[in-house]
Amino acid sequence: MQSDTTSATPALELSRVVKSFGAVVALRSGSLRLHDGSIHALIGENGAGKSTLVKIIAGLYRRDGGEFRLRGEEVDFHSTAQSKANGIAVIYQEPTLFPDLSVVENIFMGRQPTGRLGRIDRAAMRAEATEIFDRLGVSIDPDRPTDGLSIADQQIIEIAKAISLDASVLVMDEPTAALSGVEVDRLFSVARSLRDEGRALVFISHRFDEVFDLCDTVTVMRDGAHVDTMPIAETTVDDMVRMMVGRDVTEMFPKLPAEIGEEVLAVDGLTQPGVFHDVSFTVHAGEIVGLAGLVGAGRSEVARAVFGVDPYREGTVHVGGAPLPKGRPRAAMARGLALVPEDRRRQGLVLDLPVTRNITLAVRDRLARFGLIWGSRENESARVWASRLEVKTAALDTESGTLSGGNQQKVVLGKWLATDPKVLIVDEPTRGIDVGTKAEVHRLLSQLAQQGIAILMISSELPEVLGMADRVLVMREGRLTGEFKREQATPEAVMLAATADEEPAR
Numbered sequence: 001m002q003s004d005t006t007s008a009t010p011a012l013e014l015s016r017v018v019k020s021f022g023a024v025v026a027l028r029s030g031s032l033r034l035h036d037g038s039i040h041a042l043i044g045e046n047g048a049g050k051s052t053l054v055k056i057i058a059g060l061y062r063r064d065g066g067e068f069r070l071r072g073e074e075v076d077f078h079s080t081a082q083s084k085a086n087g088i089a090v091i092y093q094e095p096t097l098f099p100d101l102s103v104v105e106n107i108f109m110g111r112q113p114t115g116r117l118g119r120i121d122r123a124a125m126r127a128e129a130t131e132i133f134d135r136l137g138v139s140i141d142p143d144r145p146t147d148g149l150s151i152a153d154q155q156i157i158e159i160a161k162a163i164s165l166d167a168s169v170l171v172m173d174e175p176t177a178a179l180s181g182v183e184v185d186r187l188f189s190v191a192r193s194l195r196d197e198g199r200a201l202v203f204i205s206h207r208f209d210e211v212f213d214l215c216d217t218v219t220v221m222r223d224g225a226h227v228d229t230m231p232i233a234e235t236t237v238d239d240m241v242r243m244m245v246g247r248d249v250t251e252m253f254p255k256l257p258a259e260i261g262e263e264v265l266a267v268d269g270l271t272q273p274g275v276f277h278d279v280s281f282t283v284h285a286g287e288i289v290g291l292a293g294l295v296g297a298g299r300s301e302v303a304r305a306v307f308g309v310d311p312y313r314e315g316t317v318h319v320g321g322a323p324l325p326k327g328r329p330r331a332a333m334a335r336g337l338a339l340v341p342e343d344r345r346r347q348g349l350v351l352d353l354p355v356t357r358n359i360t361l362a363v364r365d366r367l368a369r370f371g372l373i374w375g376s377r378e379n380e381s382a383r384v385w386a387s388r389l390e391v392k393t394a395a396l397d398t399e400s401g402t403l404s405g406g407n408q409q410k411v412v413l414g415k416w417l418a419t420d421p422k423v424l425i426v427d428e429p430t431r432g433i434d435v436g437t438k439a440e441v442h443r444l445l446s447q448l449a450q451q452g453i454a455i456l457m458i459s460s461e462l463p464e465v466l467g468m469a470d471r472v473l474v475m476r477e478g479r480l481t482g483e484f485k486r487e488q489a490t491p492e493a494v495m496l497a498a499t500a501d502e503e504p505a506r
């Protein structure tokens with residue numbers, strides 16, 4: 001961190017950076033100026049170029065043009081090792097740990113401290129890891145493999161890595177997308193203490209509340225270019241939204257009136273010991289039922305059990321009045337159930353397949369019934385959904401892995417909507433999706449309900465649940481602890497049901 005330049009010299013500065021991938025211009029004019037002791041928000045719609053900018057900082061991509069200075073000196077990183085050696089640590093949108101290696105090995109990856117005889121000093125590594133974890137207030141066994149750790153813990157390990165590198169610039173690309181409230185608080189307090197030590201931090205998020213809570217400065221990007229940079233104190237959510245999308249987003253929750261018809265999904269007494277207990281609810285045609293609760297309340301597990309990808313010991317699931325067999329997702333799909341999962345990377349998307357194929361993945365059996373796949377029909381169906389969801393990609397045969405994070409999420413949504421479901425279960429449907437598209441996804445869900453689809457929407461975002469649902473169910477610690485009609489569902493009532501300590505009245 002030594003430098004003889006004045007403190008006014010930015011820790012890092014990118015000006016008018018350009019980056020293309022073939023015909024795709026990911027960055028037209030990316031600019032970012034970071035100062036020591038600051039937490040800088042970087043915001044913009046899906047595909048605006050945020051992650052690309054970050055990957056140039058990380059040395060993962062090389063810029064095609066523009067300037068990149070580190071403490072006043074022009075740099076051009078050819079590798080991530082070079083970026084690291086210059087005190088830059090990046091936590092990517094997707095965790096990049098090696099699952100088979102231990103926590104310690106991951107933290108010290110590629111730079112194991114050696115003892116006097118040149119041997120790897122495991123004790124020293126373990127001691128340092130433990131010390132960092134203590135400082136972060138977490139208890140993770142340094143010797144365990146990283147496989148099976150929660151995303152929150154994986155991120156803590158990435159941060160531990162950054163701290164052990166003594167990075168002076170720390171970039172976090174949507175670190176909170178998969179974290180619970182407590183985990184976000186822990187991350188933020190770590191971020192603040194790193195800032196107070198004089199480091200420069202970048203924080204990418206689609207959540208304005210977080211940006212206001214944590215950051216002091218904000219840079220807005222749109223279509224691969226810098227729009228503006230200003231102190232957080234001098235801006236509002238409306239200003240930011242206008243700069244991000246270039247227009248006003250008037251209606252965030254465009255809930256349309258829908259005719260609520262007959263019962264389509266009926267779940268009765270669903271129990272899986274230690275996971276969820278005696279969960280009963282119904283969803284009617286045309287109805288949006290919101291399932292609220294804290295992360296870890298068991299909502300996703302219930303959804304997965306209903307769909308048949310997870311087991312349950314007791315209870316029944318009926319679709320259209322007929323029982324649905326346990327543990328058979330194919331049968332569930334045949335009966336018109338669709339589940340858009342929470343973890344798109346692991347459960348939703350095949351990254352090296354083209355966008356087209358991902359969208360039609362769940363209907364390919366149908367398309368290929370006679371051993372033939374109708375390429376034109378496949379493309380047609382994919383095109384319809386890609387355009388309805390505004391998937392931003394140069395071409396539909398692009399590998400899905402090169403799409404921006406939010407656009408990958410839209411592809412997963414499209415894949416399930418293409419199955420033309422009767423019951424649609426969506427788990428955190430707008431996580432990682434920008435404001436403009438969020439409103440689009442909400443409008444779409446509303447339209448689907450209007451067409452008579454029964455929708456169960458799991459969401460940790462209270463405004464989303466309250467804005468969209470006809471009825472709100474609340475889960476806490478594996479049990480249903482509240483049910484509210486739309487008119488009764490106040491933020492206070494739902495939060496109380498989600499967090500109250502005492503046993504609920506039964």
Ligand SMILES: Nc1ncnc2c1ncn2[C@@H]1O[C@H](COP(=O)(O)OP(=O)(O)OP(=O)(O)O)[C@@H](O)[C@H]1O
Nearest residue numbers: 021026046047048049050051052402403404405406
């Ligand atoms: N390796 C790549 N090959 C081809 N196109 C790419 C590649 N990486 C990024 N892109 C394209 O560049 C554009 C910017 O993507 P980027 O990931 O930087 O967006 P983002 O602002 O991080 O979006 P999100 O909020 O969805 O994460 C997108 O259109 C994306 O498809």
Ligand SMILES: [Mg+2]
Nearest residue numbers: 051093404405
């Ligand atoms: Mg991104």
